[in-house]
Amino acid sequence: MRKIFGTDGARGIANIEITPEISLRIGVAIGKLFYGNGPILIGEDTRLSSEMLRLALATGIISASTDVTIGFIMPTPAVSLLLRIMKNFSAGCVVSASHNPIEFNGIKIFDKNGFKLSDENEEYIEELMESNIERSPVNIGRVFYDENIRDFYVDYIAGRFPLNLSNLKIALDLANGSTYYTTPQTLKKLTAQIFPINDKPDGHRINVECGSTHPQVISRHTVNSGAHIGISHDGDGDRVILSDETGRIVDGDDIMVILGRHFKKKGLLKNNTIVGTVMTNLAIENILKSEGINFKRAPVGDRYVLQEMLKSGAILGGEQSGHIINLLESVTGDGLITALSVLEVMVEEQKPLSKLVEGLERFPQILVNAKVKDKDVINDEKFKQFVREMEKELKTGRIIIRSSGTEPVIRIMVEGDNEIKIRDIANRIKEYLEV
The missing domain is CATH 3.30.310.50 (Alpha-D-phosphohexomutase, C-terminal domain)
Incomplete structure (x- = not known):
């Protein structure tokens, strides 16, 4: 059998490379791996193929005598965070291909603490997929449905960022993806005036000429709507790209500087260190070092950024693509948390986003x-x-x-x-x- 798991879970062309049969076998394997430790939470993105793969995945899990809770459409980081704060799940899965085109799909797996599975555990799952797992004719898991679990995530995030955003106009590009509900609902709770686009997913248009991989869309929308800031997610909500009020695109490199400066000022920047990747612009590294902030580079990929963060004792790291990990709040990239963290800086320092990125020039x-x-x-x-x-x-x-x-x-x-x-x-x- 070919290797199923890559740098970010199992991913490939839906119904050809990532088939219901493979999803079923992954389900049986993880049901076996986590048997006896509690139910497994499953979320999904808005691709038409996600329901098909989720049904097969859940069937495999319950056939291995493990219960499943279906949370339906929610951001990938919501599943990670819910595992950490609810503490009654043994693991979590997300059916999603993140920022990739519509024809792709995949399966990400998290442990009970919200961390993506280690390479060793993924290799073990692949071994189980090739083995003849013994199953019971009577000890079958059950499927439970919880359409409101994403509201638990919304309420928790709003509670972590008790900001008064009533004076802010916020433009949103939700990529016709998983954040179409959670980000607007959270911002409404914080009394912001929002201007959403690409917020009516139909299964076919996720990431299509929209979202964080097309930042010119949020730039234009921010200016046209007269907003103070624009927020653009990718299809599964683990990334965010921002626009300031002038339409300047603010990417992950900029965001790391904004948050790094703010955390340092508040004494929160542990070990005075930020972790980027080999792709982080050299000018950003020079800016941080000139301000007394250590900068370390990891290979591209959030799991490698997290590994270097844990090794260096850093609480902030990320990628130019807008994948930012803030260990004060979560153990994976969360576009909503990142956006709210920047909004918190704007509110506390009483500065527009354009002032926060002033002077952040790049090497071409x-x-x-x-x-x-x-x-x-x-x-x-x-x-x-x-x-x-x-x-x-x-x-x-x-x-x-x-x-x-x-x-x-x-x-x-x-x-x-x-x-x-x-x-x-x-x-x-x-x-x-x-x-």
């Missing part, structure tokens, strides 16, 4: 994707030599080449002091890979 950075059939091409010695030649030509800057953990693409990042040169080099590397 180009990101391109090369579609490939074999992602191992980046290990080819001829390709490595080609990249070394490009680095010599670049002189000042960085070239980062990595394979996507969730899509059949190679991601190319070129950073330097000359935008024309870095764009040319990025495109030449892309052309080399796609030949």
Whole structure:
């Protein structure tokens, strides 16, 4: 059997790579793994294929004598947080492909403390999927349905951020995804005036020309609605990209600086350290270091950021994509928590978002994707030599080449002091890979 789990759970093209049969087998395996420790909570995103995979997953779990609670559509981080605060679940699963296109889907698994499963546990699940698990004809798990469990998440988050937002207009792009209910409801509880778009999911339009992977949408919507801030989620709500009132896009790098400065001022920035990734703009690292904040880099992927945070004793880390982990509030990226954390800074410091990002200039950075059939091409010695030649030509800057953990693409990042040169080099590397 091919390896099922990648850098962020099991993910692939729905009904072809991630089939109901595979979902069923994953369900049997995790039902066996967590048997006797309590029910398993399942959430899902708004893709048409999510219900199909959730039904198969739940069937597998109950066939392994473990109960299931179906929470229906909710953000991925809501499942993680509910596991931590409710304490009656043995694990949680989310059927989602996050920011990926509509044809993809996947399954993420969390332990009872809200952490994504370790590589070792995922490997064990794959072993169980290949084994002949003994099942009982009479000891069958049951399925329970709780459509209101996401309100528990909303109430908890609103309680953690008791802000008066009555003077703020907030533009929202909900990506036709899992946050279509939770983010507006939370902001309404905090008396904000909201202007949502892409908030009526139909199963087909999640992430389609909207959400955090299309930041120009929230930029335009923020300006057009006269809002003080724009909030743009991805399909499953673990990311957020912001827009200030002028339409400037505020990404994860900016957000780490905003929150890092604020936490340091309040004495909350443990070990005076922030964790980014190899993709974090070099200018951001220089800004943080100039302000006495240590900066560490991890490989791309929230699990690697979290690993480095725990190793370094940091409470704040994240990615340029808007995946921010704030251990004061959660153990995984939560777009709503991140947005509220920035709103808290705006309220407490009485500054518009444009002032909070003032002076946060970047080195020009180009990101391109090369579609490939074999992602191992980046290990080819001829390709490595080609990249070394490009680095010599670049002189000042960085070239980062990595394979996507969730899509059949190679991601190319070129950073330097000359935008024309870095764009040319990025495109030449892309052309080399796609030949």
